[in-house]
Amino acid sequence: MSDFAQVIGQNAEHLTDLDRAIGDGDHGSNMTRGTSKTAALAEAEEFDNSAAYLKKVGMTLVSNVGGASGPLFGTFFLRLGGALGDAEDIDAVTFGKALHAGVGGVLARGKAEVGDKTMFDAWSPALEAYDAAVTDGGDLQAALQAAVDGAKQGRDATVDLVARKGRASYLGERSKGHQDPGATSTVLLLESALRLWPNQRILP
Ligand SMILES: [Mg+2]
Numbered sequence: 001m002s003d004f005a006q007v008i009g010q011n012a013e014h015l016t017d018l019d020r021a022i023g024d025g026d027h028g029s030n031m032t033r034g035t036s037k038t039a040a041l042a043e044a045e046e047f048d049n050s051a052a053y054l055k056k057v058g059m060t061l062v063s064n065v066g067g068a069s070g071p072l073f074g075t076f077f078l079r080l081g082g083a084l085g086d087a088e089d090i091d092a093v094t095f096g097k098a099l100h101a102g103v104g105g106v107l108a109r110g111k112a113e114v115g116d117k118t119m120f121d122a123w124s125p126a127l128e129a130y131d132a133a134v135t136d137g138g139d140l141q142a143a144l145q146a147a148v149d150g151a152k153q154g155r156d157a158t159v160d161l162v163a164r165k166g167r168a169s170y171l172g173e174r175s176k177g178h179q180d181p182g183a184t185s186t187v188l189l190l191e192s193a194l195r196l197w198p199n200q201r202i203l204p
Pocket residue numbers: 019023024025026027067
């Protein structure tokens with residue numbers, strides 16, 4: 001979470017610019033506020049297991065990130081933590097199930113479909129690529145790398161889409177030609193996971 005907070009901070013202006021083009025221009029500041037709070041969690045208290053930590057992360061995002069992104073990213077972490085439970089040795093298969101649960105939470109909240117120009121356009125190909133890597137016998141590192149690659153393709157594909165969900169949908173055809181901010185921060189989250197996690201524990 002501290003890596004994610006750092007990267008969000010570095011990209012805050014970019015995220016805000018993207019949101020200004022097709023939304024209300026607050027994605028960078030919203031995400032900065034929420035992720036800096038999640039990064040501080042580990043110093044403030046101790047957690048018994050991954051589930052407890054990730055649930056707190058989710059609740060912190062829900063209550064500190066404005067707009068749609070707070071509930072969406074927050075629900076992702078709540079469901080991710082719920083699925084991991086008190087699992088200790090988390091391999092590609094275990095994490096894949098949790099990832100599906102997390103993205104299921106994003107879907108339950110946002111009710112988006114592929115092609116709506118939302119963060120789900122990054123999550124969906126990320127999951128498909130993750131699953132394909134696991135089927136090919138890939139370990140957690142390989143599966144997360146595949147997920148990042150899939151998410152980037154999905155993010156890039158949002159540029160040509162007309163938004164059908166969220167504030168950007170008010171613009172209709174004029175939303176075309178702009179990259180979706182939520183799909184962009186989704187890539188940043190998966191990149192953080194790939195960069196830091198495979199050799200570490202989830203607990204801080
Ligand atoms: Mg916004």
